[in-house]
Amino acid sequence: MIFDKQDLTALFITLKLAVMTTVILLIVGTPIAWWLSRSRWRFKFLVEALVALPLVLPPTVLGFYLLIALGPHGPIGGLMEALGGRPLAFTFTGLVIGSVFYSMPFVIQPLQNAFTAVGRRPLEVAATLRASPLDRFFTIAVPMAKPGFITAAVLGFAHTLGEFGVVLMIGGNIPGTTQVVSIAVYDHVEALEYTQAHWLSGCLLILSFVLLMTVYGINRRFSVVQA
Amino acid sequence: MTIEARFHIDRGEFSLNADLAIAGKGVTAVFGPSGCGKTTLLRAIAGLEYNEDGYLRVGDQIWQGDGQFLPPHKRSIGYVFQEPSLFAHLNVQRNIEYGLKRIKGAAHKASIDPTIQLLGIGHLLNRRPSQLSGGEQQRVAIARALASSPDMLLLDEPLAALDDRLKQEILPYLESMHRELEIPVLYVSHSRDEVVRLADHLVLLDNGRVQATGPVGEVFSRLDLAITHDADAESVIETTVAGYDEAFGLLRLDFAGGHFSVAASPLPAGRTVRLQVLARDVSLTLAHQQATSILNIFPATVDQLVQESDAQMTVRLMAGPVPLLSRITRKSTEDLGLKTGDQVYAQVKSASLLIP
């Protein structure tokens, strides 16, 4: 095995980051996606644009703003320090925060689409069958939106696996804490260690491809069943 | 139990202005042309259309009024939508149990087996909605609505999305439901056929306003309403089975104004049967004809006359307390010298049983 301990650590950190980011986004993103799919507020488009922003912003821009925000002079970092905590630059927590912003649209948009596809009728029906709003959400909307949840989870996970620009800005490349695979590959190439670069990159490529195959496979299966 | 409702709902180009009282028993049909606001009214009663300033009292509960608005999931209703709206991710059994599982304790009334029997869906319980026909889906939807033991059943044109064959398949179920249910039923429809077969009371709606309310037989005979002036003007008469003439295959039906003899299969005595008598099948004579092929002749008083056109007149008669419509030529009215208060004999050439 060509992997050395540091590379394996990088893989582990990357997977840990992807899992945590995905879980947080599913928890936080579901109510947002639900609101977006139900609301008829005329300024909803502002929120949708905000959510979509990380899709088009260069990751380095996002990383730059995060670095300022998380640093000791920034709003979040300053607040943390005032509360007796530590600033978040160069910490795994800081990476998680950055990844949550970075992968946000990849989780919220599929969820929003899936909730919209559920439509109003099933929920009205459930209301006439004594289901409270929360009950309707969990017993009708969520199960009917299952393909959306799977897509959101897989896309959020896979997207975080490939994160580079944001981590480059706020990660600090600390092995065992913030050194993720994409940075490790970059460093290997810079240092002319092509073999290791090949192994790590290949690993990530296969993992990403398998994940994407899963998404498309599942969605195909679901659309066939509901036909 | 009575139901009192007052709604004023503006939906852009359309507005509903309804003020009505609904009987707490039997089937009340909300009848009118498409787009007149029937569905909006039903949804408002169910709480699905949030509106300000409405008023709704059901029995002794105020569901809306004085700034209160009871959300739909707190109202004891069963609602059947126009398109079959079964939950695609649950099988038939779980669909039916959905509302049942959510009513608490004492409200947990009798089991759902009788309902399943009544609607003939026992053999479908393990299937998924996508495997059912439109008619089967609607029957499941009705069972589902009833399973939660609601105090009121609301049906929004449940047959509209079905083709004729499926409609005919379900109507009998609806009719037996009508006989068996003890809760008020609100039935929205634009189909005269359905209304005449199923309704006890009628709310006539047009352009967002209530035109008339009352027992179905009475509303259908009111000459101040447009429905009595088209070619299909009819009378709806409630009768009771009195006997059966086996030799001639005739069913004898008693009503408050006399009795009918109708060619039909036997039915148990005492059973109520609704008769549909088209106005154009009713002719009038001043003297009781003796040697005539028409079996159904009874005395009646002329109540009202309305000219339909140069040639046609509609006459409203009272056979005892029961109204009856007759469509004859204007010439005949003049020849017979008909006017309000005259005693005549109504001759009904044919009558259809609406409930077999």
Place this chain on the structure above:
Amino acid sequence: MEVLIPKRIQLSLILALTVTFCAGQVLADEIRIAVASNFAEAIKEIAERFEAKTGHEVILAYGSTGKHYAQIKNGAPFEAFFAADVERPKLLEDEGRALSGSRFTYAVGKLVLWSPKPDVVDANGSVLNTGDFRFIAIANPKLAPYGKAAKEILQARGVWDQLQKRIVRGENINQAFQFAHSGNAELGFVAFSKVKRPNRAVPGSFWQPPQSLYSAIDQQAVLLKSNATARAFMAFVQGEEACTIIQSYGYGTL
């Protein structure tokens, strides 16, 4: 009274001016130089003096030495390469991509431990041992000579292992400086040239470790194309005027 300039002299004047003007245009050359990030400001001043003197244009591209090396290997069109180490120019020379014999040391990098805040780093660098900080920034030792030097110093002071989780690695010396400068890392090993400016005191606090603690960071340059202007530039860089500039920016010269 009119002053008449004889026609012949007029013509000669015009000709002379034209020739000089054209000569200036024809001879004005443009050279591209890849420069290690840390040397950016010094080279800028040097290039400006050169341009003023000779009329040639010097186009500078800043970046990490590793990246430049890879680009040059793949045919990037630079006339000369100012690296932050010795290794890359040597490799290019060995691989035949640089003119042999043109390699020379143009500056000696000096490393300092620096903090933008006045009382953080004392003149002996004992803050390294007290460990009174959350993060310390260095350039990535695998990629940058300054980073390698920082590692050597930390190892010499015996704190490399225990500080592992607190050492933040910048992709290049500039990012390391940015981490320290922004306060995200309280202090960092940066190029002296980043904080030393001509005619100004160094802001914040710093410790200049003795050269014996770390491998010399000879920064070497090499010619990539046989170009007269480029040669002239290289000569200029080794001249006295350039050396003064180089030293005022915090480098040593040979």
